[in-house]
Amino acid sequence: MIKVLLAEDVHMIRGALAALLNLEPDIEVVAEVAAGDEILPAALRTRPDVAVIDIDLPRKDGLAAAGEIHHRVPACRTLILTSLGKPGTLRRALSASVSGFLLKDAPADELANAVRGVAAGRRVVDGDLAVAAWGGSECPLTNREVEVLRMAADGKDPTDIATSLSLSLGTVRNYLTTSVSKLQGRNRLDAIRIAREAGWL
Template sequence: MIKVLVAEDMHIVRGALVALLRLESDIEVVAECATGDEILPAAVASAPDVAVIDIDLPRKDGLTAAAEIRERLPSCRTLILTSMGSPGTLRRALSARVNGFLLKDAPADRLANAIRGVVAGRRMIDGELALAAWDSADCPLTARELEVLQLAADGAELAEIATRLFLSAGTVRNYLRSIVTKLGARNRIDAIRIARESGCL
């Protein structure tokens, strides 16, 4: 039996995911979470084989929670669900070393198959998204620069970015300067726009 944790903040969506997974004879849902900060404690308590995590959760994003699981419970696989199907989002997920990445509008049976795949040690990536990433131009930003820019795009101020990434304010300022330069942007807002349009974010 494959033990699964489901993390999704929208109650109806989470309920539907759990109901679908309970139809599978080899899958057992052992924990449910509505916020990102609930995931690690729930995973430690329930020891799932796979954590199915929405990328965009309140109080802690899904990729951060997945990284925490990888560090504390390396035997637990992580499968990210997203409605944001940009190549940049896939790059962020891969840089976070998740085991799978699936669009929320994928057919229902694909989720169960992706769970089985990551348990078997395979990396499960949505095919259409993988092709889009393959075809897109290489992003000039490093993984750390993408983290900084994503937080800025989410509305975080310099001090908050520094705190969340365990960096000094000066280092964050340097990253933002580098990002603006690499993207040929006028300022931080323009850099966010360029990164989104090019699929980096």
């Protein structure tokens, strides 16, 4: 039996996904959570084989949570389920050591097959997205620049970001200025828009 942890913040979607997976004779949903910061505690408690994680979750990004699982519960593989079908998003997912990446509009039977594939140790990636990623452009930002810009996109001001990341205020401002320049944005909001559209945030 493949034990699954399901992380999705929209209650109706989470319930539908859990119902679909529980219909499979070899899959059992052992935990359901609605926020990113609930994923690791649930994984430590239930020890699932696969965590199916929405990329855009409140309180903690799904990819950040997947990275935590990779380090703290290495036997649990992660499958990102998202509506953000952009090449940059796939690259972020692969750099976070996730095992699979599936779009939410994929046929229902593909989810169960993706869970089985990931549980068996295979990397499962949506075919169309993989082709797009092959030819897509690389993110020009460093990992730290992406992290700072993502926090700014979440509404944190430079002082909050500096405190959260144990950086000086000047360093945070430099990261934001450099990000705007690298993305050729008019300002910080424009840089956030450009990065989101490319799937880099």
